[in-house]
Amino acid sequence: MLHAARTWFGLLCGFALVAFAQAGEYDYTSFQKIIQCKAPNGLFTPNSTDDVISIVKQAAAANQSVRVITPNRWSITDVLCSESTNGLVLSLQNFKDLTYNQTANTVTAGSGWQVQKLSEAIGQMFNVSFIHLPSFGSITVGGAVATGAHGSSLNHVPSLSDNLVGVRVVQADGTLRNITDAATLRHYKVNLGTLGVITDFTFPVVPLFKVQWTTTPYDESVLTNGTLLDLAKQSDGIYVYWNPHSKSVVAAVMKYVNSSAPGNDYWNYIPNVLEAFRAVQKTEYEILQSTGLTSLFCAAEDQLHARLTSNTGLYQLIAPYFENAVTKQKSGSAFGNGLTSTGFSYNMLSSFCDDCAFNEPEAIYFNDFGIDMPLDQLVPAITFTQNIISRLPVCFPLSDILIRFIKASDADLISPSGADYVSIEWDTTHRNDPFKDPELDLGWVNWVSQGYLLNFNAKSHWGKTGNFPHYANPVGIPLAAQLYPQLPEFTRYQQSIDPNGMFLNDFYKASVLGNATIRATKTYPKCALTYDCVCSTDEHCAAGQKCTDVPLPANKTAKICLDSDQQAGLLDTVGALVEDFNQHF
Numbered sequence: 248m249l250h251a252a253r254t255w256f257g258l259l260c261g262f263a264l265v266a267f268a269q270a271g272e273y274d275y276t277s278f279q280k281i282i283q284c285k286a287p288n289g290l291f292t293p294n295s296t297d298d299v300i301s302i303v304k305q306a307a308a309a310n311q312s313v314r315v316i317t318p319n320r321w322s323i324t325d326v327l328c329s330e331s332t333n334g335l336v337l338s339l340q341n342f343k344d345l346t347y348n349q350t351a352n353t354v355t356a357g358s359g360w361q362v363q364k365l366s367e368a369i370g371q372m373f374n375v376s377f378i379h380l381p382s383f384g385s386i387t388v389g390g391a392v393a394t395g396a397h398g399s400s401l402n403h404v405p406s407l408s409d410n411l412v413g414v415r416v417v418q419a420d421g422t423l424r425n426i427t428d429a430a431t432l433r434h435y436k437v438n439l440g441t442l443g444v445i446t447d448f449t450f451p452v453v454p455l456f457k458v459q460w461t462t463t464p465y466d467e468s469v470l471t472n473g474t475l476l477d478l479a480k481q482s483d484g485i486y487v488y489w490n491p492h493s494k495s496v497v498a499a500v501m502k503y504v505n506s507s508a509p510g511n512d513y514w515n516y517i518p519n520v521l522e523a524f525r526a527v528q529k530t531e532y533e534i535l536q537s538t539g540l541t542s543l544f545c546a547a548e549d550q551l552h553a554r555l556t557s558n559t560g561l562y563q564l565i566a567p568y569f570e571n572a573v574t575k576q577k578s579g580s581a582f583g584n585g586l587t588s589t590g591f592s593y594n595m596l597s598s599f600c601d602d603c604a605f606n607e608p609e610a611i612y613f614n615d616f617g618i619d620m621p622l623d624q625l626v627p628a629i630t631f632t633q634n635i636i637s638r639l640p641v642c643f644p645l646s647d648i649l650i651r652f653i654k655a656s657d658a659d660l661i662s663p664s665g666a667d668y669v670s671i672e673w674d675t676t677h678r679n680d681p682f683k684d685p686e687l688d689l690g691w692v693n694w695v696s697q698g699y700l701l702n703f704n705a706k707s708h709w710g711k712t713g714n715f716p717h718y719a720n721p722v723g724i725p726l727a728a729q730l731y732p733q734l735p736e737f738t739r740y741q742q743s744i745d746p747n748g749m750f751l752n753d754f755y756k757a758s759v760l761g762n763a764t765i766r767a768t769k770t771y772p773k774c775a776l777t778y779d780c781v782c783s784t785d786e787h788c789a790a791g792q793k794c795t796d797v798p799l800p801a802n803k804t805a806k807i808c809l810d811s812d813q814q815a816g817l818l819d820t821v822g823a824l825v826e827d828f829n830q831h832f
């Protein structure tokens with residue numbers, strides 16, 4: 248069927264045999280099915296740069312817009328989506344060239360490489376390594392750079408975006424351009440897919456090294472007494488797992504060591520999960536959420552948290568276990584309270600799953616939240632989080648609350664630009680019908696995320712949290728123009744190379760250019776359930792829920808979806824909460 252489509256559509260467009268195409272509207276979604284996109288002019292899968300140039304030229308002649316699409320689409324915002332009225336999408340899955348320049352100490356890789364596979368390839372073929380990587384190795388190089396995907400380090404450049412030293416890009420007029428000057432590259436570091444079809448990326452590399460992880464449990468007071476920040480400043484990398492329910496923290500700290508150090512472990516952070524176990528977990532999460540049993544959710548999070556320092560138990564969505572890279576046996580004896588696990592950087596910086604918890608069948612789908620703020624906002628943000636958890640208990644059996652630290656970036660669309668920042672992240676489990684039924688944690692998530700965005704100079708990761716931080720909302724969350732001081736330079740550059748906006752999509756027009764008409768499309772019945780909107784009326788929540796005003800510091804207000812019984816219990820305590828806020832902030 249695809250082959251037939253290719254033949255007639257290819258002939259029609261004048262580039263037969265150069266690119267597979269699916270003619271007619273191509274519908275696609277994010278990996279967890281919440282973000283739904285359509286490309287009216289179809290999907291193309293070019294095999295070469297010449298193919299890309301042909302497609303772009305044809306699209307320009309037909310006044311169509313172009314967006315790169317990746318195989319799995321791990322972002323959960325409309326950044327993924329084609330322009331909805333006249334777009335086509337183009338997959339670079341066949342772009343997997345790889346060259347190593349020994350003199351310059353750089354690698355140049357095609358956009359289709361998955362980050363962990365690329366890291367492994369350069370380690371094994373050339374004995375070199377990236378200095379740091381995002382934790383999830385299934386994302387593509389192109390996707391990682393487009394949204395600024397990061398790991399966690401204050402001492403090393405923590406993302407491929409910030410390491411970028413060259414791109415090869417097909418521009419709107421069909422020209423192929425190699426860009427290596429730092430001033431121009433700054434725009435490409437977080438580009439949201441708007442600066443052309445980037446076929447290849449060049450990054451610096453260092454001699455292959457090993458990473459030694461040490462995991463240590465702490466009381467949650469380390470979050471606010473300066474200990475955590477000190478640990479982050481002293482380490483090569485750090486992942487901090489906070490379980491507010493048990494008031495405890497596990498800090499997993501990275502130390503970079505010589506490649507001759509003993510150890511061949513693998514960080515199985517986002518592991519393969521047996522289908523049968525996925526099915527059990529999925530059923531359990533649905534039952535717990537539909538019955539509102541927060542206490543059982545908390546018991547599940549406690550189990551996850553305990554495993555952080557034991558390396559025993561079954562693999563779940565996130566299972567920060569270490570195992571031997573060859574035998575695949577958990578390296579339990581080398582892991583635990585204050586003990587270490589060591590392996591090659593390509594096995595320890597980034598994790599990869601083939602049969603992930605979120606693969607079909609029996610996929611456990613989730614929303615992934617990531618909100619970034621300046622380092623000096625961490626302590627007040629944690630205090631605020633504790634304040635609201637004390638009123639509206641919450642637990643995260645999939646993830647704990649993850650805290651990561653990110654070294655300053657000069658990218659235009661990273662904020663706070665030029666300053667180190669911290670990311671507070673968590674995952675919520677979908678209901679079986681996520682468009683109808685509310686997640687157990689919905690009210691809390693609404694509250695905490697609005698608080699971060701309104702009170703703590705925060706902004707959402709471009710590919711996480713959902714659309715609401717970027718679109719119309721009744722509480723006045725700042726839009727990109729207020730958040731990114733270098734945004735005018737980005738938009739000026741974008742317009743200079745693509746005056747007709749061929750590579751723009753609705754998401755960019757809404758979030759970066761502030762288009763109010765597009766932003767308004769995210770306000771519709773039940774829009775809060777999928778994090779498209781902040782509720783302004785009850786109809787934006789689930790049936791039976793109330794859109795409720797709750798206080799934030801500095802006399803601000805959040806709007807959150809609550810069940811009637813949650814609302815009754817909470818409103819009784821709001822006065823005391825305002826006093827807490829007045830005392831703390």
Ligand SMILES: Cc1cc2nc3c(=O)[nH]c(=O)nc-3n(C[C@H](O)[C@H](O)[C@H](O)COP(=O)(O)OP(=O)(O)OC[C@H]3O[C@@H](n4cnc5c(N)ncnc54)[C@H](O)[C@@H]3O)c2cc1C
Pocket residue numbers: 314315316317318319320321322323326327328339358381382383385386387388389390391393394395396397398439440441443444445446517615708709710711
């Ligand atoms: C389980 C999980 C773990 C995650 N872990 C992390 C993490 O550790 N750190 C982090 O920061 N984020 C993380 N994320 C978020 C994720 O890294 C980002 O959303 C990333 O952008 C997804 O990459 P992708 O390859 O799926 O690209 P997509 O999400 O499909 O695309 C993102 C954007 O990139 C554009 N694009 C892709 N390739 C090109 C190209 N060649 N030229 C132009 N535009 C292009 C697309 O058009 C789109 O606009 C995680 C997400 C999940 C689901």
